[in-house]
Amino acid sequence: MKNKSILELADAKAIAAAAEAEALKNSWAVSIAIVDDGGHVLWLQRLDGAAPISAQIAPAKARTAALGKRESKVYEETINNGRIAFLSAPLEGMLEGGVPILKDGMCLGAVGVSGVKSTEDAQVARAGIAAIGL
Template sequence: MKQKPYLSLEDVKRIAAAAEAEAAKHQWAVTIAIVDDGGHLLWLQRQDGAAASSAVIAPAKAKVAAMGRRESKVYEDIVNNGRAAFLSVPLEGLLEGGVPVMVDGHCVGAVGVSGVKSAEDAQVAKAGIAALG
């Protein structure tokens, strides 16, 4: 049987703290969602001032990034480049801001952020992931 790494609660807390610090540095009110490799929610943090809708969008971005094992921006680009039929795929969160957490070639989860411009959401997610080293 093959073995693979997984996100521990300590890892999740480290990612969340670093993502929160990145958002605070820029005074961005965001929601941070962290999911496991199956897209199941492990952490949800809606900062003061973040829009209520961000609490739905951030987990969706994280889930699509984990399940697809690629950044959610890839899917946004597919749609924006004219492949409207891709919208029929039964996935939500096809917006930039979901980033997979890759360890030794394995997707162990993802971080989704919502609340500011999509590129800034992705910046916060990547800062969180970077805390894993």
């Protein structure tokens, strides 16, 4: 039997605070979602001015990153490179902006961000993850 690390509420709060700070520093109105390794939402916040749809897209990106154990960007690139059959995969957030939270090769969950350019969404997600030293 193996032991595994899990995200706790304190981790989610730290990630969210750092992600929010990164977004605010750049004047980006985004939604930020944090999920566990099963893709279940632990935290969701929509910053002032963020589009309502971003509150649905951010958790989808996070879920995709957590379940796939890789950035959601990988799926977007796969489809853009011609493998359109991948659109039938049972994932919703196959756009850049979902970043897995990895520790010792294990996926603890993910952060998904939506509201600005996809590279900027990913930047906000990475800033959040960095707050817990990963």
